[in-house]
Amino acid sequence: MIPLTEILAKSKNYGGLTLLEHTQQVTEAIELFATKYSFNFNIDVARRGAILHDLGKAHPYFQRKIKDINSGSLSEIREWNFVHRHEISSLAFLPCFPKEEWNSLIDLVIGHHKSIENDPSGRGIIDLVENDRMLIDNHLKDWNDWKGYGFEILNLFKIKTKDISYEEAKSALDYVIGFCERKNNGYSPLRGLLKSADHFASAFTHNTSSHLKYLFETPDLSFFRDEERKSDLYPLSQISTDDSRKHTLVVASTGAGKTDFLLRRSEGRVFYTLPYQASINSMWERIKSVVPNKDIRLLHATSRIVTKNNIDEQILQPLAGSAVKILTPHQLASIIFGTSGFETVMLDLHGTDVILDEIHTYSDFSRSMVLEIVKALIRLDCRIHIGTATMPTVLYNELLNMLGGKEQVYEVSLAKEILDTFDRHRIDKLEDESMIEGILRDAFANNEKVLVIFNTIKKAQDFYKKIEEEEDFRFISKMLIHSRFKRGDRVELETKLKSEFNGDGSELFGNGLMPCMVVSTQVVEVSLDISFDRMITQCAPLDGMIQRFGRVNRKRTIDTIGKFKPVHVIKPSGSVLPYKMEILKASFDQLPSEFEVLKERSLQEKIDVVYPILESKEIDVHLIYKNDRYQIKELTNNKKAVLVDALEIESSTCILETDRGKYLDGNWEERLQMEIPINYRTISRHESKFEQLEVGSYPFVIPQQEFEYQKYGLQLVEHDNFI
Structure with missing residues (x-):
């Protein structure tokens, strides 16, 4: 029998933490969390749950896996060919605890990694009961050979132990299964408590104490x-x-x-x-x-x-x-x-x-x-x-x-x-985009910083390409920023926008580049602290446009009050996705024209004309709380796909083909830098044309040249079909 110091909770790749060390760290964390959360937890029971939660990692299946011990013979392969969940094996030690605490201890332990049923991988305890008739036997395999490690840890935490026979352990797991099968709808604060402590201790390992404070x-x-x-x-x-x-x-x-x-x-x-x-x-x-x-x-x-x-x-x-x-x-x-x-x-x-x-x-x-x-x-x-x-x-x-x-x-x-003191914009309505270049020439002649905003990435990219080809604008500092840049590049672009283009008041950047032009989308609409001299924008819903306007003449001083800067709004026409034409028409109609001042005191009335009723989408089918009660079973959770379906958010990622090798070989942090977020509905129209990797965030691989990406961001180009 190997010593307890060789029983691991984490693999060598994750620090080779021993089971005892991890248990000590989670126990320390849960004592703080149970005290600080605004919930009346029994701290002693919470502590015992932390001590118990991973004892099943002493099971030989887990130790073989974490130490990368491969089966040699065919019979050995067959012997270990089953699904093992360490949290189930942990609960075989329940007989060491008072029976009145069992239900709370099960709540703490059994779901701290998996939903007890309908788990995406089919490894919740109820899923396994339905699919593995040897569930209990497998989770107690060689019980007498490894239970001693659990007893040793319990004793070190001054929990009085008694020998647990195989039959007692089996009976305890039968109780766990019955308890889980009888679960009602609701949510388990105890599950959340153990999860938060376990995640924290797993993240900081030996530094857990110093960060808890x-x-x-x-x-x-x-x-x-x-x-x-x-x-x-x-x-x-x-x-x-x-x-x-x-x-x-x-x-x-x-x-x-x-x-x-x-x-x-x-x-x-x-x-x-x-x-x-x-x-x-x-x-x-x-x-x-x-x-x-x-x-x-x-x-x-x-x-x-x-x-x-x-x-x-x-x-x-x-x-x-x-x-x-x-x-x-x-x-x-x-x-x-x-x-x-x-x-x-x-x-x-x-x-x-x-x-x-x-x-x-x-x-x-x-x-x-x-x-x-x-x-x-x-x-x-x-x-x-x-x-x-x-x-x-x-x-x-x-x-x-x-x-x-x-x-x-x-x-x-x-x-x-x-x-009235916040009036700062004069509105000019444009019939179409044909006047933009003339406006830009005049603005640059006046040494202005200009922000051009389109409602779609494709429009922003096309306009930027067009401007690049214009000889008049060749030497004007310019930037294109939208959401389809690599995550790492996007952060750098935001920093560059705020410091170099907008100006951060520093000795290096001062008041920013003048003249300059930034072409963008809705990503600059809210809370980016930038202040440009002029804006040209496609029409958007009125409330969104007002936010956009806030990126022009934003700096408020005694000198700027009563001074106005121009905003040019392009009349909506053709396809106006992602918006609705009736909303855009109503919004455009509410704007003044011919460089008349947009009055702040009039905005509420204008918005109420555009939005006379509250429109929202039906998401009831996805909610876990309806009609004053929970609709979800305790110790379970829904798949993330439910969230994606309900919100239609950017749920997919792409990478450039030039990054494919680096992505396959990279760690999670390196991969994150290369990923480009994209709405699944957008990529799904093209998914059959692109390779999708089976690692990381399962990104689609886009065959775009790096130099093209650097200038314009992601473009959904296809492989050249010509030889």
């Missing part, structure tokens, strides 16, 4: 409450946040100080949501620079790229317990769709402050999702703070009612006289 801190937001930040330039800074009502609804112009106000309203840990990757990158940088807490996190697909200089920050991003976490609502969607880990997210959110910024930008499925998230946050006793520059009255009233009406909601808006 920074978790669950209330953020120090004193910077935003500093009296010296009060200014007439930012009218919300003059309004008190001292109001006893739980929730907040703020409607105020871009640049009025919404971010500061929403953060000043926050009392505890903060989840700050914004709609786009670029906007949350900027917000993370902004908050991290002034909030002294160590644990300020960023959560989205490229967060590990943005935090690349700090390996600890990379690891922390998806874990629970942050002081401030900046993310998109899609990262919260698991709490309404029940995808993997939703119980942990619910525990992490419970009782916190959740800021939903720029909530008006969501439409169709995403709007329905956000409204359902608000309902879930209310059930989780969150303080909800909603901020927006524009919002249809019907949507405002819907949110107000959800949050409990005027008795529960602190409503804040700006007086019309103050709104």
Whole structure:
């Protein structure tokens, strides 16, 4: 019998952590999580669940696999040819614990990796019961040879043990199966608790203790409450946040100080949501620079790229317990769709402050999702703070009612006289795109920075190619930015846009490149702190356009108030996807023309004309909570595909053919840098034409030349069929 120090929990590739070490680390983590979560956990039971959760890794099947021991003979291959789940074997040690704790211990342990049924890989315990008549025998194989390791660990944690016979262990697993089969609808906080502790300890291993001490801190937001930040330039800074009502609804112009106000309203840990990757990158940088807490996190697909200089920050991003976490609502969607880990997210959110910024930008499925998230946050006793520059009255009233009406909601808006000071754009309507080049020539002659926005990536790419060919614009600094660049390149492009083109006030970049032109899509619409001199844009829904306009003449000073910059809006025609023509026509009609000033005080009335009713998409079929009760069975979760179906989000990835070899050989971080996100519906029209790899994120391989990609981003080109 080998010593306990040679029984591994993690393979050599993941540090070769022993089972005892991992158990110690998870136990330490769960004690903190059980104490800090706003849920009345029995800490002693939680601790025992952590001690128990991985004891099944001492099973010889697991040790053979993790040590890469290959079967030699045909009989040996047959002997070990079965599905083993270590969490099932762990529960054979239940007889060492009081019977009244068994149900809680099962909740903690049995689902900490897999849904107990309908698991995508078919490896949940109920799935295995239905498909493996030898389930219990296999999970107790050679029981007498390895149970001693479990007893040894239990003894080290001062848990009194007794010998467990094979029959007793079998009876315990029979009990586990029956318990799981009898599960009702609902969700298991205990499952979420063990998962969060296990994930944290697995991420930090030997450094678990040092990182636990920074978790669950209330953020120090004193910077935003500093009296010296009060200014007439930012009218919300003059309004008190001292109001006893739980929730907040703020409607105020871009640049009025919404971010500061929403953060000043926050009392505890903060989840700050914004709609786009670029906007949350900027917000993370902004908050991290002034909030002294160590644990300020960023959560989205490229967060590990943005935090690349700090390996600890990379690891922390998806874990629970942050002081401030900046993310998109899609990262919260698991709490309404029940995808993997939703119980942990619910525990992490419970009782916190959740800021939903720029909530008006969501439409169709995403709007329905956000409204359902608000309902879930209310059930989780969150303080909800909603901020927006524009919002249809019907949507405002819907949110107000959800949050409990005027008795529960602190409503804040700006007086019309103050709104007048935010007038900053003169609108020019264009019949078509034929006038764009003339406008650009005049703008560049005046040394202006120009932002050109199209509603689709294809239009942006085509226009950029056309401008490149124009001799008049050959020496003008220009940039194309949209969502179909490699994740790593996208972050660099955002940085370049904010520093070099916009100007960051530094000695190197000053006020930015002048003249210059940036061609883009909706990715620059929200919360990117850039301020250009002129905009040319395709018509979009009115609320979205108002956000776009906010990227022009954005800098607010005493000198800029009352000064106006031009915005040229192209009349909608032909195909207007991804939008609806009736919305675009109504939006275009509401805009002034002939360089008349767009009045901030008129925006609410105009938006209500465009959106007289609240339109949303039906997503009830996907929800785990309907009609005041849960529709999902405890200890289970839904497949991620449900979330993708409901939101139609960018659920697929592509890579360039030139990156194929590097992707196949790369680690997860290197692969992430090469991936280009794309909507599955877009790629599905072409999927038969492209190879799809069976590793990483299963990317489609696009045969685009690297130099073409560097200039224009991903283009769905096909292989040349000519020899």
